[in-house]
Amino acid sequence: MDVMPVTPEPTRRPRKDAERNRQRLLDAAGELFVERGFAVSLEEIAARAGLGVGTVYRHIDDRAALLSELLAPMLEEVLTLTRQALDRDDPGPAFFWLLRELAERVALNQAMRDVLLAEIPPEPMVTRLRAEFAPLGTEALRRAQAAGAVRDDLDPTDLPLLLAAVGAVELRFGRVAPGTWERFFTLLADSLAPSRTSTTKLVVVPMTDDQLGELSSPE
Structure with missing residues (x-):
């Protein structure tokens, strides 16, 4: 019995909405850091970006590294x-x-x-x-x-x-x-x-x- 070769699925690119969300977070963080410096919480970044806190933690897990x-x-x-x-x-x-x-x-x-x-x-x-x-x-x-x-x-x-x-x-x-x-x-x-x-x-x-x-x- 012949076995059909398995073609690996192509690696999926990040969803466009995920990419957009990350960019929104980066833009929001950049604005807040310019305005207020390092004393900005991830919750405040989420609020500025108009996203939930959970979304922030999926994309950003280290505020210092982000800064x-x-x-x-x-x-x-x-x-x-x-x-x-x-x-x-x-x-x-x-x-x-x-x-x-x-x-x-x-x-x-x-x-x-x-x-x-x-x-x-x-x-x-x-x-x-x-x-x-x-x-x-x-x-x-x-x-x-x-x-x-x-x-x-x-x-x-x-x-x-x-x-x-x-x-x-x-x-x-x-x-x-x-x-x-x-x-x-x-x-x-x-x-x-x-x-x-x-x-x-x-x-x-x-x-x-x-x-x-x-x-x-x-x-």
């Missing part, structure tokens, strides 16, 4: 901007251009503020990209200082503080006066001019890299 996935393009963009600044022939203007670009992203994106202040669990991707940025940002600053465009007592560890201050201003006042961060940034950037060194001494020593690293370490 890491959504932050990847944002952080890659930061690296691209920093490399663009280093490619320019005018290190002073290039540094201030980069600082403003970073300030804008931190001011308008709560998730970026959380990254800056290490409020996000140390996901490998976030940790890697943050580590890649550190030497590039330091190089941009040192080049600007060597060109006489930035006060020489500014330390690379001061940069996260400056950006965090800009973000805090927009977080507190942006609801009633959107764009306040830009006014504050202009005042802040002016304080970095070399001429300020002679009139405003920095009495407190800058943080060390180890101290900054403690922010990223789980308690």
